[in-house]
Amino acid sequence: MGKSMFTIKGNICSERVRLGRALQKPPITQEDLAKKLQFMGMEDMTPLIISRIEKNQRHVCDAELRMIAKALEVTMEWLVGDSDEIKLR
DSSP, X not given: OXXXXXXXXXXXXXXXXXXXXXTSSSOOOHHHHHHHHHHTTOTTOOHHHHHHHHTTOSOOOXXXXXXXXXXXXXXXXXXTTSOOOOOOO
């Protein structure tokens, strides 16, 4: 079997996580997002992990993606770039 043409390095939400933080009213820091995610049950989420996600140095699993979308009050579709329409809840 040959190489897959669907191989993705890093993650596809890195830019949108950063943008999602900036679009909050008021904008939130990586530390704020990590605290929010910890409060939502993701005890292992730290500002360093948020930084690594935004720098495309750490993969994001589907459960994390869902929680990040909820924390940023955006859709998962927007977070992964499938939609350009931002829907802040």
